[in-house]
Amino acid sequence: MKVVLVGNGAREHIIAEKLAQGCELYALMSKKNPAIAQLSREFWLCDIENPGEVASAIRGKDFDLAFSSPDATLEAGISDVFEEQGVLVASPSREASRIEWDKGFMRSLMARHRIKGLPRHEVVERVEDALMVVREYGSVAIKPLGLTGGKGVKVSGDHFDTVDEKAGYAQALIKKDGKVLIEEKLVGEEFTFQAFSDGSRIAMMPPVQDHKRAYEGDSGPNTGGMGSYSTGRNLPFLNDSDLEDAKSILRGTIHAMKKEGTPFKGILYGQFMATPDGIKVVEFNARFGDPEAMNVLSLLQGSLVDTFISMAEGQINPPAFSDESTVVKYLVPEGYPESPKKDAEVGVDSLGLENAGARLYYASVYEQNGKIMTTGSRAFGVLGKAATIEEAEAVAEKGCAFVSGPVWHRRDIGTGELIDKRISNMKSLRES
């Protein structure tokens, strides 16, 4: 079985690790991820967001299965390149992944099919209309429609307060993109619930909570994600009925995509907000979350290759997950995200990590003369997995100490103190 994986982050590192257990792995990367390179029989470097370059890179080669992982490759139609070559594909087509790269489409799909969890929203093209909506809604989230690497959305209270500031941001986005999405601000606790979809049916993975803010106590600018945790079958601030509601929203979305003639095969990532008015949809992604992939795939039992094949063939065979807890902490360069220290050497003590029971996943680093160097982005994901969240957090924390150099991480992710804060926040919101 020859499987080709597209992508080169920490998320793709754990996908590669899991796939390599059951196949001959090949990789297409934009930059060489040393760990993925090692797991692969062969790898090729090219612009993985360019369909022409990908088509040339794979010309004359024979694969049984392909999986294109990063959001921008899905929008670029890399899944379609493999499909055209007659390869079985486990990631969504360009059209199906529109659910992620066009937030306006996503909201209108939800409205057309009466999918629950839809916040009040408006797509506007004129500054006067933006001003009207901002005045009417009060607290808002203002969003570019397309992909921004998690850095385009601004929210009342976090990023702006006055009508002028909101209108100013809406105006800037209209100028850039011709339109902007304005939503009512949702208040609650966010969580990630991901599914494998075969185009008709879904199979769920354990829920995870990610941390977007750069600094401890959830302050500072938004990032690609600083770390995440899972605690078995559910998260401590959610009820079972919350998860059921989120699952039925994901199922409804898959049915809607099928009805519209663009069936969604691949990983459907639901980003939800648990609010006093129920579960709301913040957005959908058409791929695994990064860091969340490390949480869920480390719990996967059985073969990821088999799961991908069943998904691609339209007959999903739901995989089992162990119900341990996981904590992922991202090590990021000093100064990240605003002025990250680039091209600095970092040291990895692999034996120390192994003895600590932690796993290290390579994100945005490169090798030079046998040394590992940082780029400006997140450098490594450190994973702890254990029977309890306390132990998993301690393992991840211990693991972080075996990476030396100018990198740092959020110590509070997965700690009892931060999780208690989520629980009491949700409790007081539900009681109010």
Ligand SMILES: Nc1ncnc2c1ncn2[C@@H]1O[C@H](COP(=O)(O)OP(=O)(O)O)[C@@H](O)[C@H]1O
């Ligand atoms: N309607 C909303 N109300 C409150 N917060 C929101 C809302 N929409 C987005 N956010 C916040 O902004 C973050 C990014 O928004 P999202 O729609 O997920 O875009 P992206 O991940 O593509 O940047 C979310 O994780 C959430 O914290």
Ligand SMILES: [Mg+2]
């Ligand atoms: Mg998001």
